[in-house]
Amino acid sequence: MAEPKHKFSRVRRPPAYKIVADELLKAVMERQLRPGDALSVESELAEQFGVNRSTVREGIRHLEQTGLVERQGKRLVVSRPSYSALGDQVGMALLVHDVSFKELWDVKMVLEPLAAGLASEGLTERQLDRLERNLAETRAALEKNENLVPLDLEFHELVAEAANNTALSIARSAIARLFYPAYRVGMFPASSGQRLLAAHEVIVAAIKEKDAAKASDWMRKHIVDFRRGYELAGYDVDAPVPWSD
Amino acid sequence: MAEPKHKFSRVRRPPAYKIVADELLKAVMERQLRPGDALSVESELAEQFGVNRSTVREGIRHLEQTGLVERQGKRLVVSRPSYSALGDQVGMALLVHDVSFKELWDVKMVLEPLAAGLASEGLTERQLDRLERNLAETRAALEKNENLVPLDLEFHELVAEAANNTALSIARSAIARLFYPAYRVGMFPASSGQRLLAAHEVIVAAIKEKDAAKASDWMRKHIVDFRRGYELAGYDVDAPVPWSD
DNA sequence: GGCAATTAGATTGTCGGACAGTCCAACTAT
DNA sequence: ATAGTTGGACTGTCCGACAATCTAATTGCC
Numbered sequence: 001m002a003e004p005k006h007k008f009s010r011v012r013r014p015p016a017y018k019i020v021a022d023e024l025l026k027a028v029m030e031r032q033l034r035p036g037d038a039l040s041v042e043s044e045l046a047e048q049f050g051v052n053r054s055t056v057r058e059g060i061r062h063l064e065q066t067g068l069v070e071r072q073g074k075r076l077v078v079s080r081p082s083y084s085a086l087g088d089q090v091g092m093a094l095l096v097h098d099v100s101f102k103e104l105w106d107v108k109m110v111l112e113p114l115a116a117g118l119a120s121e122g123l124t125e126r127q128l129d130r131l132e133r134n135l136a137e138t139r140a141a142l143e144k145n146e147n148l149v150p151l152d153l154e155f156h157e158l159v160a161e162a163a164n165n166t167a168l169s170i171a172r173s174a175i176a177r178l179f180y181p182a183y184r185v186g187m188f189p190a191s192s193g194q195r196l197l198a199a200h201e202v203i204v205a206a207i208k209e210k211d212a213a214k215a216s217d218w219m220r221k222h223i224v225d226f227r228r229g230y231e232l233a234g235y236d237v238d239a240p241v242p243w244s245d
Numbered sequence: 246m247a248e249p250k251h252k253f254s255r256v257r258r259p260p261a262y263k264i265v266a267d268e269l270l271k272a273v274m275e276r277q278l279r280p281g282d283a284l285s286v287e288s289e290l291a292e293q294f295g296v297n298r299s300t301v302r303e304g305i306r307h308l309e310q311t312g313l314v315e316r317q318g319k320r321l322v323v324s325r326p327s328y329s330a331l332g333d334q335v336g337m338a339l340l341v342h343d344v345s346f347k348e349l350w351d352v353k354m355v356l357e358p359l360a361a362g363l364a365s366e367g368l369t370e371r372q373l374d375r376l377e378r379n380l381a382e383t384r385a386a387l388e389k390n391e392n393l394v395p396l397d398l399e400f401h402e403l404v405a406e407a408a409n410n411t412a413l414s415i416a417r418s419a420i421a422r423l424f425y426p427a428y429r430v431g432m433f434p435a436s437s438g439q440r441l442l443a444a445h446e447v448i449v450a451a452i453k454e455k456d457a458a459k460a461s462d463w464m465r466k467h468i469v470d471f472r473r474g475y476e477l478a479g480y481d482v483d484a485p486v487p488w489s490d
Numbered sequence: 491g492g493c494a495a496t497t498a499g500a501t502t503g504t505c506g507g508a509c510a511g512t513c514c515a516a517c518t519a520t
Numbered sequence: 521a522t523a524g525t526t527g528g529a530c531t532g533t534c535c536g537a538c539a540a541t542c543t544a545a546t547t548g549c550c
Contacts, residue, residue, distance in 0.1 A: 015532060017306070028341065035341060041501060052534045054299055057503090061262065061306035066334055068341070074501065074542060081338040089311055089334060093326040094412055096273065096280060096313070103410045106363065110355040118351065165348045167339055171416045260503060286530060297505045302532090319513065319530060496547070501540100508535080518525070 016051050020059030023049070028068060028078055039069065039076040083166075083173050090174035098240040101230060104175050105237065109223050111172050112156060116203055116219035118163035120212040127162040131204050134158060138200060142193045153180070155200055159219075162207070178241055192229055199225065261296050265304030268294070273313060273323055284314065284321040328411075328418050335419035343485040346475060349420050350482065354468050356417045357401060361448055361464035363408035365457040372407040376449050379403060383445060387438045398425070400445055404464075407452070423486055437474055444470065 014022075027033045039045065042060075046053040060076065063069045066089075067081030094104070119127075138151045153176065160172045199222040206215035231237060259267075272278045284290065287305075291298040305321065308314045311334075312326030339349070364372075383396045398421065405417045444467040451460035476482060 017532080025337075029337070043501075054535090055533060058303055058306050058532095061303045062310045065307045065310040067338070071502095080341045081334075086335055086338050089326075090331055090415060092270075092274070093312070093331050093415065096325045097411045099411045103412050106359065106410055107356075107412045107416060110359050111352075114351065114355050165351055166342045166344045167348050167352045167420060170335060170338070171352060171419075174416075175412060262503080288530080299506090300504060303503095316531095492550090494547100494549080496545100498543100498545080500543075502542095503538100503540085505537080505539105506535105507537105509533085510531105511533105512529100512531080514527100514529085516526085516528100518523100520521105520523075 016049075016055050017058035017062070020045075020049055020051065020056055021062035024059065024063055025068065033078045035078050035080045037078045039078065041076075083170050086170050087173040087177050090170075091177040094174070094178055095241070099178070100238050101227075101235065101241050102237040104178055104241065105223070105227050105230075107171075108175055108179075108226075109220065111168060111175070112159075112223050113216040113219040115156075115160045115163040115165075115168055115172060116207065117212040117216035118165055118168070119159050120207045120210045120215045122164055123162050123207055123210075127158065128204075128208065131155070131158050131162070131207070135197075135200055135204060138197050142197055148193055148196060149180075152196060152200075159203070159207070192225070195225055196222070261294075261300050262303035262307070265290075265294055265296065265301055266307035269304065269308055270313065278323045280323050280325045282323045284323065286321075328415050331415050332418035332422050335415075336422040339419070339423055340486070344423070345483050346472075346480065346486050347482040349423055349486065350468070350472050352416075353420055353424075353471075354465065356413060356420070357404075357468050358461040358464045360401075360405040360408040360410075360413055360417060361452065362457040362461035363410055363413070364404050365452045365455045365460045367409055368407050368452055368455075372403065373449075373453065376400070376403050376407070376452070380442075380445055380449060383442050387442055393438055393441060394425075397441060397445075404448070404452070437470070440470055441467075 024033070024039075033039070040048070042053050042056050046056045049056060060069065064071070067085040068078065069076055070079040071077075134151060134155050138148060138155070141148055141151055156176060157173070160169050163169070199218060202218045203215050203222065206212075206218060227237065269278070269284075278284075285293070287298050287301050290305075291301045294301060305314065309316070312330040313323065314321055315324040316322075379396060379400050383393060383400070385391075386393055386396055401421060402418070405414050408414070444463060447463045448460050448467065451457075451463060472482065
């Protein structure tokens, strides 16, 4: 028997709701729709696309999840996905992929020092204020023996923000989010609180002096400490990070 | 008149389709549904949730976009979001945030060397094969003066894969995707093709020898080259990266 | 006339029902 | 057994409808 000369691939017609979603996406990508613009109402969109309103709705749900369109009251407006929405998505994906502490830490280990280094370059008054306020609060919390976790999270968030790099912020926030369950399982024994505060202080000082290398370096040490805390608490760095509720 | 002691905040009932989506998400997060499991059919879900099938569909669209559930033929199965699906989402978000080449490059500058370093640790036979095949193809393409971009992209993808770190792969792929338009605008003048190939070769050699520091170091140089190419081509690294199609 | 209360529309969220197209599995004829 | 047929199960899409909510025009009041 003759070999077939050509195999045809499965003919697949994308469902209409997907076409609608893609079409809207394309309009945004081509800047025909810009963040802030309002979309037509559902019934009008349905008419334009020549499909039923239900179909349009399904398409819109697609985009809504990505954060590309958003409901402000009753209007549908094009918007820029927020870091945290993205962080949620990526974080969730990492969880189902059973990512280990070590994997996350390896990435954190390069991103955080980068953030600290960049922050040294273009720090604004306001950003510095917020960092110093964070330090003050951390000092206070340490004395009163309160939980340092939220303050530590905020600290790193602030540093990243000061780095003024969207890509970095998103990547970092997705990863930081996943450490939160790890934090909860009892990090920061009293002894290490001092170390944490000391590190934060040196980092801020270095950033203030615009000494990128020093800021970056101390951040690295700080992240190493973080890992040691996790190990000392008896957790396996190669096991998947625990899931939060 | 007495001041009201307490103001109540607007009671907001999340729409049913959102509840459905969240409920399904929760089931996955709590591992009651695991990747690979099939969901009931739409009509049955509708019955379980006590809502209309249309409502279930809208909820499912939400999850579908994240890649958490997937249509395999006609069945709805729970799945793990693929790297590329995530990369798409994040990449798109970065685009609408008008991220600059420099921002992306700064992050790439730490992620790629990390990938090269990690790849040196646990490289499998198969991964090495693929890397060497890529080198061979690059050599061939260079001689025939063909487009090196797809091969370069593949190279970095392979290195990242060999690093065996999900978080890194996702972050890297999201960012790499955004350079693609940059590539298209005419990178790689013939002269730099040689440099590219040479760098790739050294990196593979270093990985093969399990010399993480060397692999990492050469990767860094390679990424610096990449930036220079962009600048030499006359583009502004501080401008937002150009959008694809 | 200016401001407040009311009313009429417009729009979303949800529902029920309907139907064509497609896939699958059991069944039938060769 | 193999090929062909049939029926049912589901999805993708559509239609029409309605309550709840928001918006804007309208009306009534001072």
